[in-house]
Amino acid sequence: MGEMIDNIGSAFSATFLGLESRLALVYLITTVVLAYAIWIWRAKPQPFLRWLMPSAVYKHRSNIVDLQLFGLNFLLNVVGFFALLTFTPLVTIVVLEQLLGLTNTEYTPIDSTFWRTVVTTVLIILTLDFCKYWTHYFHHESPTLWPFHAVHHSAEVLTPVTVSRVHPIYKVTQNIILAIGVGIVQAIILFAVMGKVDVIAIGSANVGYVLFNLFGANLRHTHIWLSYGRVLEHVFISPAQHQIHHSSAVEHHNKNYGEVFAFWDWMFGTLYVPEKEEVLQFGIADGQGNLIEQPHPTLRAAIIQPFRDSWQSLRKPTETKPSEHIKQQ
DSSP: OHHHHHHHHHHHHHHHTSSSSTTOHHHHHHHHHHHHHHHHHTTOOSOHHHHHSOHHHHTSHHHHHHHHHHHHHHHHHHTTTGGGGOOHHHHHHHHHHHHHHHHTOOOOOOOOOHHHHHHHHHHHHHHHHHHHHHHHHHHHHOTTTHHHHHHHHTOSSOOGGGGGOOOHHHHHHHHHHHHHHHHHHHHHHHHHHOSOOOOOEETTEEHHHHHHHHTTGGGGGSSOOOOOOTTGGGTBOOHHHHHHHTBOSGGGTTOOOOSSBSHHHHHHTOOOOOSSOOOOOBSOBOTTSOBOOOSOSSHHHHHHHHHHHHHHHHHSOOSSOGGGSTTOO
8 A cells, every 4th residue: 555655656746746747837837937928929818817728628528538538547657557668778788789799899888978968868859759750640540540549639629638638558559669769779879889878857857858848848738829930840849730730620630740840740741830820620520621529528438439449440441541531630
């Protein structure tokens, strides 16, 4: 019992007090400050709190399911379910041993330097974002994987908690891809410089993601439009671009998969840069952009229905892409 309480305390601290989680208190505070600046810039269209947290959004049934999924994933974290899939060190060791064997060399650690750490930090965040891009892409393009990601896209309103509106299978898939990708890159770094894999971090969080979360990441899942402009939106994914990713409009389908960087989308033809502020409707639509009935009105449906839909796609495979299927965005 004591161990469980400790695990809950650790998970609570990691989620709300540390710097690894987007829902950490410091990030929520900076989100409110940034939103306040946007509110002033927009000439205070209505009282701030009503504008920031409209009751129609936060009392919406979709937001209730967001909160329930957040609670479920929190409990899975407490019992260590997702930690079982963190095997990056194992991948690093195996790949490094293979590289050393192929070149008949021995591993000789050297001291890290500031610039080696800077380069390593950049390489790791690029690797993480690249893996997240392809995880996201495959979940949109695969009829078998899409139902698990559809849980996230079935959100009819967006709040910062929507980031946790994620089916556990999506998190499992992403963790496996991240472990493999980061493990391989870490092995290559070790092999190339024969040093230690250090990243510039604040606490235990990569400084790149700390900055990402400090400067507006939580606005991605809100109704508050924040665009970086056409030039920067070819480099970084703005909150507006991610809101567009959630849009039901046909022209927005399967766009802006990136989390931090937009140049993956630019490179692979999935980038959408808005010309001006757009009025968006969130939720899952068919191939013509017509919203369909909410497939996940309850927590039970959000967990069980994706397994049914995924199994159905395996039993009756089609030659059409998921983007041509109903329930695909």
